[in-house]
Amino acid sequence: GDSVTQMEGPVTLSEEAFLTINCTYTATGYPSLFWYVQYPGEGLQLLLKATKADDKGSNKGFEATYRKETTSFHLEKGSVQVSDSAVYFCALGDAGGTSYGKLTFGQGTILTVHP
Amino acid sequence: ETGVTQSPTHLIKTRGQQVTLRCSSQSGHNTVSWYQQALGQGPQFIFQYYREEENGRGNFPPRFSGLQFPNYSSELNVNALELDDSALYLCASSPLAGAQETQYFGPGTRLLVL
Numbered sequence: 001g002d003s004v005t006q007m008e009g010p011v012t013l014s015e016e017a018f019l020t021i022n023c024t025y026t027a028t029g030y031p032s033l034f035w036y037v038q039y040p041g042e043g044l045q046l047l048l049k050a051t052k053a054d055d056k057g058s059n060k061g062f063e064a065t066y067r068k069e070t071t072s073f074h075l076e077k078g079s080v081q082v083s084d085s086a087v088y089f090c091a092l093g094d095a096g097g098t099s100y101g102k103l104t105f106g107q108g109t110i111l112t113v114h115p
Numbered sequence: 116e117t118g119v120t121q122s123p124t125h126l127i128k129t130r131g132q133q134v135t136l137r138c139s140s141q142s143g144h145n146t147v148s149w150y151q152q153a154l155g156q157g158p159q160f161i162f163q164y165y166r167e168e169e170n171g172r173g174n175f176p177p178r179f180s181g182l183q184f185p186n187y188s189s190e191l192n193v194n195a196l197e198l199d200d201s202a203l204y205l206c207a208s209s210p211l212a213g214a215q216e217t218q219y220f221g222p223g224t225r226l227l228v229l
Contacts, residue, residue, distance in 0.1 A: 004157075032215045043119075043205055043220040044158070051215045089157055093214035101148070101214045102171055103207075105157030 002027045006090050006106035013080055013113050021075040021109045023064075023090035032093035033057075033066050033073040034103070039086045047075075047088070080113045087111070117142060119208050119221035127227045128196050136191040136224045138206030144219070146170070146212045147189040149181060152203040152223070164189055165212040201228045 007022040025031065032051045036044040048057030053068035062077045073090060087108045094102040120139045128134050140147050146165045150158035160173035164183035178194040187208070193200055203225050207218035 034217070036220075043222040044207075046217050046219070049217060091157075093216075101146070101209060101212055101216050101218065102160045102163065102173065103148070103150075103158070103218060104160070107157050108155075 002031070002092055002094060002104045004090050004092050004104055004106035006088075006109050008109075010110035010112060013111070015082055015113055015115050016079045017113075019075070019077040019080045019084075019111070021088055021090075021111070023073045023075065023106060025071050025073065025090075025092050027071075027092055027094075030068075033064070034091040034093065035062070035064055035073070035075050036089045036091060036105075037086045038089065038108070044089065080111075082113050082115055085111055085113045119206060119219055121204075121206050121221040121224050123224060124222070125225045125227075127229065129229050130196055130198060132196050132228075133192065133194045134196060134226060136193075136204050136206075136226075138189045138191070138208075138221060140187045140189065140206075140208035141219050144208035144210050145187050146209045146216070147183055147187065148207045148209070148218055149189070149191050150205040150207065151175075151200075152205055154202070158205055161191070163212065170212055196228045198228050201226060 034049045035047040048059045050057040050066035056065045090106040092104045148163040149161040152158040162172040167183045183189045203223045207220045209216040
């Protein structure tokens with residue numbers, strides 16, 4: 001079945017440092033890929049998405065490129081801020097021939113940014 | 116535009132009881148999905164409703180059931196609660212049911228089973 005593997009955390013960075021959170025996936029067909037962010041005590045917010053190979057999603061300085069050859073969708077940001085502290089989830093939109101949009105999530109990566 | 120709302124925000128139940136959680140979808144969205152998020156884990160798909168019909172289901176037992184109403188709001192019902200049902204329950208709505216659709220999440224209902 002479909003699965004998503006994220007780099008283990010937590011990740012602790014200083015403000016203005018470069019961020020990479022690795023995400024790899026296993027899926028049949030051609031899934032859509034998403035990054036969601038969860039701030040303390042809140043639900044999930046979409047950060048960015050990509051629906052086909054070589055697409056780059058971007059939002060709020062974050063970027064991720066859909067790499068079919070390496071089955072990866074790594075999240076990057078050039079300069080993190082304290083306000084980026086949150087839990088980040090990589091997710092896969094089911095594309096195994098079903099008619100519904102089940103999301104399969106990774107285990108999440110806790111990011112803490114210090115001033 | 117109103118986003119996805121869920122009620123209640125918190126709930127405490129005892130083992131064996133039944134619970135109903137509610138979700139109002141975002142305006143214009145006809146698809147609602149439910150997820151269970153255990154502490155420290157990623158959300159797990161429970162099921163999806165599209166135009167009042169169950170459109171797909173994850174690996175959850177039949178005591179997890181749902182409804183979708185003509186206004187596309189939805190309920191999640193859990194019977195015979197078990198301790199392991201303690202989790203954050205997230206509802207998400209989307210304009211359509213496909214795999215490429217962005218799902219917009221509500222703030223969740225935190226359920227504690229004692």
